Amino acid sequence: MKNEVIVLKQAPVIEYELLDAISEEVKAKIESLNLDSIEASESTLSTVKNIRSELSREFKDLEEKRKLVKETVMKPYNDFDEQYKAKISNLFNDADKKLKSKIDEVEDEILSRKIEGLKDYFLSVNKHDFITFEDVFKDEKIIKSKTDKYYEGVINDYLAKVEADLHTIGTVSYEERVLAKYQMVKDLNRAISEVNLEVQREDAIRARQKEQEAAKAEVKPEPIVQPKPTEPKSEPEQTFKCSFTVYGTKNQLRELKEFMNAKGLKYERGN
Numbered sequence: 001m002k003n004e005v006i007v008l009k010q011a012p013v014i015e016y017e018l019l020d021a022i023s024e025e026v027k028a029k030i031e032s033l034n035l036d037s038i039e040a041s042e043s044t045l046s047t048v049k050n051i052r053s054e055l056s057r058e059f060k061d062l063e064e065k066r067k068l069v070k071e072t073v074m075k076p077y078n079d080f081d082e083q084y085k086a087k088i089s090n091l092f093n094d095a096d097k098k099l100k101s102k103i104d105e106v107e108d109e110i111l112s113r114k115i116e117g118l119k120d121y122f123l124s125v126n127k128h129d130f131i132t133f134e135d136v137f138k139d140e141k142i143i144k145s146k147t148d149k150y151y152e153g154v155i156n157d158y159l160a161k162v163e164a165d166l167h168t169i170g171t172v173s174y175e176e177r178v179l180a181k182y183q184m185v186k187d188l189n190r191a192i193s194e195v196n197l198e199v200q201r202e203d204a205i206r207a208r209q210k211e212q213e214a215a216k217a218e219v220k221p222e223p224i225v226q227p228k229p230t231e232p233k234s235e236p237e238q239t240f241k242c243s244f245t246v247y248g249t250k251n252q253l254r255e256l257k258e259f260m261n262a263k264g265l266k267y268e269r270g271n
Helices: 018-035 045-125 147-167 175-185 188-218 251-263
Strands: none
Touching: 018 045, 045 147, 147 188, 175 188, 188 251
């Protein structure tokens, strides 16, 4: 490949010897305006606007010349850059992407085999069903450049810490609860702290319940007095007079008299 494929034949030449002289003229003109002493008010507003417009026009003329120089200088480069990207850069970039894809595919396969091997090692040394491979590498990413021996050490260190945590749990209060919590959160300090808080809340609840029960026991309910049923007032029966003549034997008349006496019937004896 030829080294002379890109050649800059002539460097751009920009003549700006008069720039210093123009700068002095602009500086002198602005100083002559004594802008700091101008007081803006309704009466001077038109004058201030005219001064600003005149300075803007002069600056705009110079800016147009500067932009023309830049455009003239940059056009050859922009044309070259467009052709260079289309004919050179894009070819190399496309080829690089294809090669990178192939490299990534192989390296991903190598990394996948590495991870599977580490999972097999983890299963062979792990005795706790609540600990997973993902737990061990929660805070450390497996990369291809580090050896299997290094990562086996990471697994061994993690499991050794679990064993130490389990030994500590056997010495604390509420051992079973702390163990259950530890199997969930995989963090000894957090497990102990959360169990202690739960126990404190439960103790507070029981204490309130006892206070409420004691208060209920002190308040004896007043016996409920059932009102006596009121007997309906009986009104005296009205008395009627009835006259009739009775015919009978002496014994029958005597029995009739006894019957009327027994019933409380009043009667008048005839002649």
